[in-house]
Amino acid sequence: MKNFKYILGLLIILGSFLQSCQDDDHDFGEVVAPSNLSLEATIVNADDDNPYGDGSGQVQFVASADNAINYKFAFGDNTSTNVSDGNVMHSFTSTGVNEYVVTVIATGTGGTASSMTTTVTVFSEFDDPETKSLLTGDDTKTWYVAAALPAHLGVGPVETVTPDYYAAAPFEKTGNPCFYDDMITFSLDANNNIVFNHDNNDATFFNVDFLSVGGGGGSEDQCLTFDTSGNKFVNLASAQSGLGEDVSTGTQMMISDGGFMSYYIGTSTYEILEITDDYLYVRGIPGSNPALAWYLKFTTDPDGGAGGGNQSAEGSELETEFENLVWEEEFDGAALDTDSWNIETGNGDNGWGNNESQYYTADNAVVSDGTLKINAIAENTNGFDYSSARITTMDKQEFEYGRVEVRAKLPSAAGTWPAIWMLGSNFAEVGWPNSGEIDIMEHVGNDLGEVLGTLHMPGNSGGEGISKGTEVENVESEFHTYTLEWTADHILFAVDNVVFHEFENNASTPFNQPFFLILNVAMGGNLGGTIDPNFTQDTMEVDYVKVFQ
Incomplete structure (x- = not known):
C-alpha cells in the first residue's frame, strides 16, 4: 500500500x-x-x-x-x-x-x-482487555521488581529475545537499594483508562548511559535522587517488534509523560513478553542504543518473588506432588538397555567445554548385580590419561515436570566429578545454555561430602549457575537418594528426601519443556580440579533411576 x-x-x-x-x-x-x-x-x-x-x-x-x-x-x-x-x-x-x-x-x-x-x-482495531485486567486487577494492583528471580534485570542483542549479554542473579542488586524498593501501581480511572503511579522512594536506579538525566555522572549504574511522583496514563497497543507469539504477548504499553519501569533506560515503551496474575515480564529498547533490549521482571509479591513471606521448603522433608511412576531403570539386566540409553564417546569439544581430562568409552559403563557402574580409570585411552563413561536418554526418555529419583553411591578420589543431570530436549537446536540445564547432583572428590544442586540458563552459565550445596555423610560408601521435584512454579533439590535448594520457576525460564537425563563421571576440569597423581580407579554406582509424574 x-x-x-x-x-x-x-x-x-x-x-x-x-x-x-x-x-x-x-x-x-x-x-x-x-x-x-x-x-x-x-x-x-x-x-x-x-x-x-x-x-x-x-x-x-x-x-x-x-x-x-x-x-x-x-x-x-x-x-x-x-x-x-x-x-x-x-x-x-x-x-x-x-x-x-x-x-x-x-x-x-x-x-x-x-x-x-x-x-x-x-x-x-487493537484491543487487549485481558492484559488490562491482569495489569490492574480490574481496579488497582501494585507490582515490585522480582528481585528473587534470576534475570529480573537483563540485557541482550535486540534480535535474540533473550538477555544473552547479562542477566542479574537473584538479589544481585541489593547494593543498589533504590531498585528493589520501587512500587509500581496500575489502576483504572472512571473512564476505564489505565493510570500509572511509580513510587521510587525518591531515588531511581539509572543505566550508566542516562546518568546525566538524573544529574549524575560516572562509569557505572547508580541510584540517583529523581522525582517520579504524579499519575501518568498507559496506552496498550500492538507491539511492533515482530516477535512471535511464542515469546511475546504481542502487546506493548506506552507510559505518558516520561514514565518508566523502575530501571531508567530512556524509554517509556515496553513490550509485554509475558503477564499472569502475579508475574510481569517486559522488554524495552533504550533510547541510546536501539541494538540492545533490556528485560525486567515484576511480581505482585512484596518480597520480590521469594514466596510472599511463606516458609521456604529448604531444610524440610520433601512433600511430593507426583505419585505416578512413569519410567524406571533398575539395571537388572546384563547390559545397558539401549532402548532407553545412549552411550556417548570421546572427549567432546575442549573436554566437553569444561577442560575435562577423560575419554568416554562404552566399556566403562558396566551393568552387573543390579546396578550400573560408571568406572573412571587411569589408563591411556585415545591420547587421554583417563577413561570413563557418559550415558544419556536424549530422544528416548524425556520428561517435562515430575519427580526424578536416582539412588547412587559416589566416587571419592580427588579429581573425580560425578554428575546426575538433565538438559533441555531442544539442546541440539538452540545450544547451551539456552536449552537450560538441571544438575540434580554434582560432587567433586576434592570437596568430599558436599553435594550441589545447580541450574544453568542464559545469564547463569558456567560459574554463574544458580547453585546450593549440602553436606552428605558417607557419599562414597553408602547409597543416597538424589531427588528433583520439578513444576512450572518451583524446582526443588533433595537428598534422602530433605530439600536443600529451592528455585522459584516461571514461564520465562527454559525449565518448562521436556528434558533428558545424563549420568557421567568426569575427571578434573573446571569443577573437578586437580586429579590425585596416585589415582587408579573409582566408580559411581547407580541402583535405580525413577521418574514420577
Missing part, C-alpha cells in the same frame, strides 16, 4: 511561534527560539480504501525546526514523549476511527520554544 502523508508546517500552521527577546545567556550562548517549525504525519499503511490506516493506529511524526534541541509531542490521547531528533512513531489505541489533536513543541537554548498543533484521524 502507498502511505498517505499529512504534510504540515508552512502549509498548515495552527500553532504560534514564540520568539524570545531575552538577552544572551552566558550559560547557553546566544538564545535563539526555534523557527521554521514544520511537521509531517504519515498514517501507516493508509490508502484509498483505508484512508485512516490499517487498524494498527500507528502514525509516524517527523518535526523539524531551525535551532531546536528537543521536541515534545503531546498526542491528545493522554500520552506525550520527548525526542531530540523530531522523529517518533506513535500508536493510537482507542478502538475505531478517532480524531486526535496533536501538538509539538520545539525547544531551543535557554528554554525558548515554538509550537504547532494539528489534527489527525486514525483507525485502531
